[in-house]
Amino acid sequence: MAKEIPQSHIRNFSIIAHIDHGKSTLADRIIQHCGAVSDRQMSAQVMDTMDIEKERGITIKAQSVRLNYTKNGEEYILNLIDTPGHVDFSYEVSRSLASSDGALLIVDAAQGVEAQTIANVYIAIENDLELLPVVNKIDLPAADPDRVLGELEEAIGIDATEHNLVSAKTGLGVPELIDAIVERVPAPQGDENAPCKALIYDSWFDNYLGALALVRVFDGSIKKGEMMRVMGTKQDHQVLDLMYPNPIAPIKTKEIRTGEIGIVVLGLKTVDAIQVGDTITTAKNPTAQPVAGFEPAKPFVFAGIYPIETDKFEDLRDALNKLKLNDSSLSFEPESSMALGSGFRTGFLGMLHMEVVKERLEREFDLDLIATAPTVVYRVKKTDGTEVEIQNPSELPEPQKIDTIYEPYVKATILTPQEFVGNLITLLTSRRGIQIKMDYLNETRVLMEYDIPMNEIVMDFYDKLKSTTKGYASFDYEPIGFRPGKLVKLDIRVAGEIVDSLSIIVPEEKARSRGLAFVNQLKELIPRQLFEVAIQASIGNNVIARSNVKSMGKNVTAKCYGGDITRKRKLLEKQKAGKKRMKAIGKVEVPQEAFMAVLKLDS
Known part of the structure; x- marks a missing residue:
């Protein structure tokens, strides 16, 4: 029987940082130093257990480990929680911090403070956690710990006089860091004789x-x-x-x-x-008050997920239920579409979250899935004074019944090297962003804050931001409520029929250009039929853009060698009548790539 370790010798702490600043590698070194995993069992990012985490090199799930540590002959228990750094998984971070008493704030010695660093610090401060600033990657040639510590005090306003310099890769400074955790992270408070x-x-x-x-x-x-x-x-x-x-x-x-x-x-x-x-x-002696939990995660982005094989609908339901246990921020409800059959309207915290969930469903549950273009939640005030929330563009009421459409806005925080500021302002203005502030942290780095409609960042904003700034800018956002917007629903008609899963909500001033881009993309994707197929973009009954998929020609006059022209004409007229009849009853299959074409509209 292991000897009991007093409560005063327990330390519960999380590791928080921006993506790629070395959280999981530092966790590896701490685990190794405490001897929880033997050298033979040790692997890189030992806390990242999912294949998808190892392949992408990111942490998706917060993971915990209990470590034993001896200092000056006294035994301690360290409970370490490694958290994700990506903006879409910040919900995992807030949950981990609710169960910690302290947090290691890790900052890259070369990159400095990033957008997500700031966001995570505020969550930690709200939870009254003891923050230990740690500058990682000090072995890099470009490392500049003094500048980074200055940025911490400047951008976040925390006292960085007591700090640790480490290299998680080589293990330099890790023993001193563990001693600092024991000294500075407070022991958990709590009454061991009270009800559980x-x-x-x-x-x-x-x-x-x-x-x-x-x-x-x-x-x-x-x-x-x-x-x-x-x-x-x-x-x-x-x-x-x-x-x-x-x-x-x-x-x-x-x-x-x-x-x-x-x-x-x-x-x-x-x-x-x-x-x-x-x-x-x-059950015998329950506590009177539950622990103050945390706000349930609110999904921002919605997309339809459908099984490619229609008989796999129940398998998909079962898979989503099991995944929801492991990822409580996921929400879903059944929906059906004319084009795709039965599936689920699924809510996500962001685009990376959506990609990861779809990939996990396909891998872990062996499903073939198709996802429709993502949309956000809109509030619609109708002319009769009632308000409705819609997640799916097809639910939008008739234009004459709409008084105002309110769309969700987010506060975006962007940290960028100074030379990309011009490009970023152009990008943010094109996405209807409103500048709130612009601060120079030092002569090379700029902190920008913008209010921007959520609708404008769910598609490909992150990719555009990275390509505009050669990958140097970092980006974080938080919701700030709804504001009225001039928006319309853009419907796509293929051979006269509206394809409900292709409807999108767009700003009125961009409707025509988006509609034109969309029909031109679909023209390339929809296979040619034996009759001409019209692809139209419309707002209500008003068609604003059109393109045609040419029919496949069959040479009906091939067997007529020379002879009377009227014979050829008769055959061509017969073919024309046949095509007209087919057009009236013919169905056009919309290929799956068409549903993803929406994502590339702005490019």
Whole structure:
């Protein structure tokens, strides 16, 4: 039996940083230094367990690990939480910070402070966490730790006098950093004699054990075999097993005590029984108040996801349910489309989130899927005074019934080298951005703040930003509410029929150019038929752009050698009548590439 370590020797901390500043590599070094994983089992980014994380080199899921550390003959427990850096997964960051007492703020010694660094710091400050500034990658030739520390104080206004300089790649400065964590991160507060109160901050589905909950215990303790109550559902369940998180294999235990982090196995078959942000307490002597959870994530971007094989609809529903347990920011509801059959209207936190979810569904559940163009949520005030929220352009009321359409805006924070400011202003103005402020952090780096419609950044804004600034600018956004906009619904008609999944909502002044670009792209994508196919873009009943897919010619006069011209004419007239009849009853299949053509409209 391992000896009990007092609560005052527990340290719960997260690692936060901008994407690519070395969080996962530093986590590897800390795990290695504490000896939680042997050198033989060690791999790069040991905390990134998904294939998709390893391939893309990004962290998608926050991961936890329990480490034992001895300092001056005293034993400590370090609970480390590695968080994602990408803007779309900032929800994972806020959840991890809710269960921590301190945070390592990592900044790249060459790149300096980035947009996401600032966003994560504010989440940490809101949670009253002790911040430890850490400058990473000091082994790089371009490293300039003094400049970076100056930027930290200038851009964020935190005191960086007590800081650590490390190289996560070589391990330089890591032992000193672990000592600083022990000294500076406060021990967890909590009453071990009070009724149990534990926050579920992550959950996932295991094929053998069912739904698992990763919890931080704030008061009391959880014992194996005890009956526990999930406060949100008011259901009681028996604790079948308890484990401490470890990237190689979880470590079994009989009890998770105050201030500790652990995995609770309740043998649940369904994913609805445990919600992230819920509180677990003892069934006999429940706590009066749940832990103040965190706001549920609100999806910003919606897209239809449909199985290519229509009989896989139930498989897709099952896959989405299982994925929702592991990614609580996902939301979905069934919808059907004339062109694509039955599928789900799915809500995401951003474009990368959408890509990752689609890829995970295809890989982990072996599905072939098609996603429609993403849209955002609009609020529509109708002429009768009622208000409706729409996620799908096809739900937009008739133009004569609309009083005002309100669209969501975000506050975008962009950090860029000075030479790209001109290009960025052009890009942001073309996307209807409104400049709020522009600050020079030093002679080379500029912080820009813009209010910009969400609709303008969901498509390909991030790619455009990166190509405009040669990859040097960083970008972060947060929602700031709805504002009225002059918007119209652009419908696409193929052979006279509206294809509902191709409808998009666009600013009125851009409708004609977008419509023209769209029909020209579709003209290349829709295969030629035996009759001419008209592709039109329309607003209501008003057609604003048109293009034709030429018919495939069949040479009906091939067998007429010379002779009377009237014979040829008769055959051609017969063919013409046949094509007219086919046009009236012929159906045109819209290929899948057409649904993704919307994404490339601006290019």
